[in-house]
Amino acid sequence: MRQKTRSCCSRSCRPPDGKRKRLLPLLLAAALTLSGCGGGGGDDSLRIGFALYTQDDTFISTVAQNLEWMVREAERETGQKITLFTADGRSSQTTQLDQVDRFLARGCDVLMVNIVDRTAAAVIADKAEAEGVPLIFFNRQPVEEDIQRWDQIYYVGASARESGDLQGGLVLDAWRENREALDRNGDGVLQYAMLEGEPGHQDSLLRTEYSIKALTDGGVEVEKLANETANWNRAQAAARTAQWLEEFGSRIEVIFANNDDMALGAIDALSGTPRSGWPLIVGVDATAPAQEAVAAGQLYGTVHNDGRGQARVMLDMALALWHGENPGEAVTLEEGHYVWLPYRPVTLENLEELRREQEETGPATQLD
Numbered sequence: 001m002r003q004k005t006r007s008c009c010s011r012s013c014r015p016p017d018g019k020r021k022r023l024l025p026l027l028l029a030a031a032l033t034l035s036g037c038g039g040g041g042g043d044d045s046l047r048i049g050f051a052l053y054t055q056d057d058t059f060i061s062t063v064a065q066n067l068e069w070m071v072r073e074a075e076r077e078t079g080q081k082i083t084l085f086t087a088d089g090r091s092s093q094t095t096q097l098d099q100v101d102r103f104l105a106r107g108c109d110v111l112m113v114n115i116v117d118r119t120a121a122a123v124i125a126d127k128a129e130a131e132g133v134p135l136i137f138f139n140r141q142p143v144e145e146d147i148q149r150w151d152q153i154y155y156v157g158a159s160a161r162e163s164g165d166l167q168g169g170l171v172l173d174a175w176r177e178n179r180e181a182l183d184r185n186g187d188g189v190l191q192y193a194m195l196e197g198e199p200g201h202q203d204s205l206l207r208t209e210y211s212i213k214a215l216t217d218g219g220v221e222v223e224k225l226a227n228e229t230a231n232w233n234r235a236q237a238a239a240r241t242a243q244w245l246e247e248f249g250s251r252i253e254v255i256f257a258n259n260d261d262m263a264l265g266a267i268d269a270l271s272g273t274p275r276s277g278w279p280l281i282v283g284v285d286a287t288a289p290a291q292e293a294v295a296a297g298q299l300y301g302t303v304h305n306d307g308r309g310q311a312r313v314m315l316d317m318a319l320a321l322w323h324g325e326n327p328g329e330a331v332t333l334e335e336g337h338y339v340w341l342p343y344r345p346v347t348l349e350n351l352e353e354l355r356r357e358q359e360e361t362g363p364a365t366q367l368d
Contacts, residue, residue: 045081046110046322049103051096053116053140055088057232058261059285059307060114060139066311067112074315093117100124104131110318112136118202121146125153134321136314141202147337154327156313156339160206163284163303166345167207168214170282170301171254175220182280184253190220192254193244193279194227195237195262204229207258207284225252230262237265245269252279259283260290260302267298286346286354294351301347304354308361309341 048071055061064086071082085103089096093116103111104127111128113135115121121142126149128135134152141160147153175182175190183190192212197204208227215222225248230236237257244252257263263283270278278298283290286304293299313331317339320330331339346354 045083046318047083047106047108048085048318049100049108049111050084050086051089051099051103051111051113051115052087053089053096053114054091056090058287058289059259059305062287063114063139063307063311066308067315070311070315074319080319089114089116091116093120096120097123100127104128104133108133109322110134110136112138112314112318114139115142116140118142118146122149125149128153134318136317138310138314151336152321154317154333154337154339156310156317156341158305158341158343160203161210163203163305163343164207164210165214166303166343167256167282167284167301168211168218170303170345170347171211171256171280172215172218172220174280174300175215176218182253184250188221190215190222190253191225191248191251192222192256193225193241193248193252195230195240195255195257195266196227197229197232197258197262199229204258208256211256211282230257230265232259232261234261234265234268237262238268239265241266241269245273250277255279255281257281257283260285260287260299263299263302264289264293267293291346291351291355294346294348297348301345304344304346306341306343308358313339313341 050064050067052060052064055064068084068086071084074080075082085108087096087099087103089099096113096116097120100111100113111124111133113124115124115137118140121137122145125135125142125146129150129152132152134154135150136154136156137147138156141155141157147155171190180186185191194208194212196208212222212224226244228240228244230240241255255263255266257266260283263281266281275297280300281298282300283302284305285307286302290299290302294302316330317327320327327333328336333339
């Protein structure tokens with residue numbers, strides 16, 4: 001890893017040599033809507049700029065909760081003072097770019113960016129490199145060329161293709177285990193509708209493609225009745241599903257949703273209808289509300305996206321970078337830039353196992 005112009009620390013926050021592990025006063029400053037990175041200089045804290053595409057997304061909110069909790073735990077355990085600034089981009093790339101500028105102007109040492117528009121990654125990358133500030137993109141993956149622009153740019157996330165494979169596998173298992181119940185019209189064909197995330201977003205594209213591919217590769221004949229964009233949003237998904245119910249009624253045998261918020265929107269639309277007539281519904285993320293829906297028998301299954309793991313990896317990387325260490329010694333880096341966390345399927349069968357793990361290793365807010 002090459003020597004950085006400003007190293008991994010800001011102009012004002014690097015601890016004196018030999019004193020980095022002293023016990024320091026605790027401080028956590030989180031601003032949900034950024035008005036400035038705050039403070040300026042003069043203290044010994046690691047300052048992290050944490051930019052979210054929107055906090056209205058349940059999964060992203062979970063990542064933020066976990067990171068905030070882990071920062072507090074790291075301060076207590078190590079004595080390292082960490083200042084975390086959280087900025088809500090509210091789905092506006094212009095707003096997020098302004099927030100990144102403010103992070104840099106106030107001397108933040110590491111940037112963590114859940115980018116609004118992946119095509120803007122190069123702009124943020126160039127800003128970070130010019131200031132010598134390591135940059136960690138997460139959850140929304142920029143193209144490889146943008147990740148490769150500088151050796152201090154990283155990506156933390158999971159494979160969207162894998163989540164599609166596993167989501168389709170949930171439905172394939174249901175088809176094989178109880179085909180008569182799922183194939184309600186008895187035609188041997190699985191009729192489905194698809195709730196998609198943002199148009200052109202790679203997670204939407206790959207989850208949509210590979211969830212269906214898992215079925216066809218498994219020998220299931222499928223028929224698409226409808227697919228609509230709902231932008232990861234519960235209310236939009238409810239509206240789309242209500243329209244489908246009017247048009248197709250009980251012909252819909254499965255509703256695929258690219259994330260849990262949209263799956264819950266489908267459930268909202270169905271809530272006034274007899275449960276016996278519901279299609280099978282599957283999502284992605286295993287958020288707390290989705291877990292509740294699985295427990296209630298409303299959501300057949302989901303695919304666990306490890307938000308806690310993403311937060312853990314990013315904080316470990318930030319601490320290593322700030323101390324001038326190779327982040328590859330703190331986490332498993334692939335190709336020098338990527339950390340991939342695994343997905344796993346979740347149904348009623350293994351839900352309690354997942355919940356126990358989360359209760360043992362994370363904040364209580366995870367399941368609020």
